[in-house]
Amino acid sequence: MKTIIFTLALLLNLSCVTAQEVTIKKGTKIEDVKKGTYYKTDKALLNKYLGIWSTTVNKKVFKFEILKSKTEVDGIFIDRIVGRYYYDEKSDVYLSDATYECSAMEYGLDVLEKGKLRFRFFDYDNDKLGVLEFELIEENKASWHLLERGGYRDESFRKGFSVPIEMVLIRKK
Amino acid sequence: MSNCNWCGELDEVNITSGGSPSPPSPYVSIAHMYPTGGGGGLPNEWDFGGGGGHNGTHNPDNPDPEENPCDKINELESDRAFKRRLLDLEENTSLDYETGFLINHNGSVYDPIAGSPNTDEINFNVSGTIDGYLHSHVLPNGNSIFSPDDIEALYLLYNNGHINNTGTFVISVVTGHGTSYSIIIDDINAFNTFSQNNLIGDNFNSFSIGYEADYNQLNDLFGLSSISAREVALLNALENSGLSILKGNSDYSDWQKIKAQGRQTVDVDCN
Numbered sequence: 010m011k012t013i014i015f016t017l018a019l020l021l022n023l024s025c026v027t028a029q030e031v032t033i034k035k036g037t038k039i040e041d042v043k044k045g046t047y048y049k050t051d052k053a054l055l056n057k058y059l060g061i062w063s064t065t066v067n068k069k070v071f072k073f074e075i076l077k078s079k080t081e082v083d084g085i086f087i088d089r090i091v092g093r094y095y096y097d098e099k100s101d102v103y104l105s106d107a108t109y110e111c112s113a114m115e116y117g118l119d120v121l122e123k124g125k126l127r128f129r130f131f132d133y134d135n136d137k138l139g140v141l142e143f144e145l146i147e148e149n150k151a152s153w154h155l156l157e158r159g160g161y162r163d164e165s166f167r168k169g170f171s172v173p174i175e176m177v178l179i180r181k182k
Numbered sequence: 183m184s185n186c187n188w189c190g191e192l193d194e195v196n197i198t199s200g201g202s203p204s205p206p207s208p209y210v211s212i213a214h215m216y217p218t219g220g221g222g223g224l225p226n227e228w229d230f231g232g233g234g235g236h237n238g239t240h241n242p243d244n245p246d247p248e249e250n251p252c253d254k255i256n257e258l259e260s261d262r263a264f265k266r267r268l269l270d271l272e273e274n275t276s277l278d279y280e281t282g283f284l285i286n287h288n289g290s291v292y293d294p295i296a297g298s299p300n301t302d303e304i305n306f307n308v309s310g311t312i313d314g315y316l317h318s319h320v321l322p323n324g325n326s327i328f329s330p331d332d333i334e335a336l337y338l339l340y341n342n343g344h345i346n347n348t349g350t351f352v353i354s355v356v357t358g359h360g361t362s363y364s365i366i367i368d369d370i371n372a373f374n375t376f377s378q379n380n381l382i383g384d385n386f387n388s389f390s391i392g393y394e395a396d397y398n399q400l401n402d403l404f405g406l407s408s409i410s411a412r413e414v415a416l417l418n419a420l421e422n423s424g425l426s427i428l429k430g431n432s433d434y435s436d437w438q439k440i441k442a443q444g445r446q447t448v449d450v451d452c453n
Contacts, residue, residue: 033402042403082395085403089395109387114394117402127323129390138386140303159280159303160335163342166305 035118044084050077054121058090058143062151062178069097073143073153073178078110090116092128092141096172111141130155134171149180252452254366255428255437258352264316267292268356268434271318275358280304280324282317286346292316308339311346315339319357326359327412328427330390333420336365337377348373354430359409362430364437372424380423393419404445417442426450 033039034051042048055077063072072095080089090113111128120126130141142154155174157166258264267283274281280297282304287293295317297304302323306315317332319325336353345351354364367373380389393415400411417427417440428437429447439450 038405039403048403080391080395082392082399085399087395087399087403089391089398109384112387112391112394114390115398117398129387131387156301156303157305158331159297159305159329160331161338161342161344162305162307163338 033118035122042085045086047079047086048088050088050116050121051118054118055088055090057124057145057148058121058126061181062153063181064176064178066173066176071096071172071176071178075143088116089113090126092130092143094172114140132170132172135165135168137165137168137170139170146177151178151180152176153178254350254352255439255452257350258364258428258437259435263291265434267316268354268362268430271316271356272362275318275320275356277318277320280318280320282306282315284308284312285314285316285352287312308342308344311344312339313346313350314352314354316354316356319355319359321358324358325412326357326361326409327363327416328353328355328365330386330393330419333365333389333423333425334381334386336425337373337381340370340373341377356430360432361409362434364428364430365425366428367424368426369424372422374424376420376423376425389419400445406445410447413440413447414442414445417447 029043029045030047030049031039032049032051035054039048058075059077061072061074063070065071073092074094075090075092078089078091079086092111092113094111109131111130114127114129116126124145126143128141128143130139131137132139138158140156140158142152142156144152144154146152153173153176155170155172271281271283279299279301280303282295283292284290284295284306285292288309295304295306295315302320304317319329332353332355339345340348348367348370352364352366354362356362379385396418397411397415400406400414401408404411406414413427413429420427421442426439427441429440430437439452440447441450442448
């Protein structure tokens with residue numbers, strides 16, 4: 010009986026260790042970073058970005074959804090910020106494995122605090138990458154500015170983007 | 183370079199146009215390797231279009247001969263024009279757009295390029311081949327080291343046949359963070375393989391995400407400074423890439439090859 014209790018206690022203990030979550034807040038110093046732990050980003054900094062941001066352009070609805078993505082790096086889990094867009098009724102594009110999401114290039118606490126995110130933006134109609142500057146201009150309102158990437162100008166530059174490059178988006182409540 | 187025990191024993195040789203052929207030199211400037219302009223009636227104009235080099239497509243079966251990394255580093259350190267251009271870029275880090283130079287392009291040893299105001303991107307066209315490119319990263323958003331896009335640009339230049347000589351090609355960045363780095367190609371076959379697996383299509387997305395996640399983890403969780411975290415993350419991302427990252431000193435007279443060791447950056451002997 011003692012053996013069973015001991016085994017159960019050990020299993021419970023192990024499950025606690027593997028499922029451990031720690032919230033990272035501004036000024037928090039992590040003394041001992043442990044593998045298997047999920048280091049979550051402070052909701053207070055993250056939540057102002059998350060959700061569906063939208064506008065209407067030429068009678069077409071544009072939506073940009075920002076989500077957090079639990080990501081493993083060398084056995085440690087952190088929050089990453091990703092985005093995906095829908096334009097002109099195209100809503101099933103992400104069912105394809107060939108289409109990848111937009112991904113925030115930096116999402117540290119200092120960056121989140123500033124209210125401006127830069128995404129590596131994937132234009133799935135034109136099959137090219139760009140840089141999206143997404144900046145909160147007030148609560149639930151953000152500016153969208155899409156740029157060509159830096160580097161050698163290959164043929165993708167001629168295509169431009171299939172979505173508007175300048176917009177103001179409102180977050181749905 | 184302090185890591186080359188023979189470096190201090192050799193004097194720089196200045197090459198002048200005209201006269202008899204130059205003796206072998208331990209230091210070779212870019213202008214020496216790829217003479218442009220000049221006078222004396224010598225056929226020293228840079229040839230962008232024909233004869234040798236890649237001129238259109240790379241040939242993995244017949245790569246350029248690889249130079250000793252020590253030699254390449256010494257060439258950078260002794261190249262006064264190279265250092266002057268980096269100082270120019272340093273001054274330009276106070277601008278709100280990136281600037282740069284393409285080496286030996288369109289008849290110029292250093293052909294200037296510039297990004298658009300209020301942006302953190304610089305993009306450029308190339309006609310023919312070049313021997314390298316230098317650019318700045320400006321504040322507030324510019325990285326303190328090469329971005330994944332810079333690494334991809336290196337591959338695109340190679341794949342599209344714009345690199346004159348992979349054995350001597352160099353890219354450099356001077357940043358508003360007070361840092362400078364160069365990349366040289368140590369092993370073109372390794373770089374080609376690495377590029378196929380990391381820099382094309384969706385693989386580039388994974389490469390970028392991996393680098394950025396590593397950086398954020400090192401910076402936010404392990405408490406590395408932003409500059410150190412970027413160094414380690416990029417070195418990790420470029421492991422087995424066939425590329426070497428060199429870190430410049432404040433006046434660009436010393437370039438130290440670096441590598442990641444755990445969560446630290448350590449110096450590597452160049453020989």
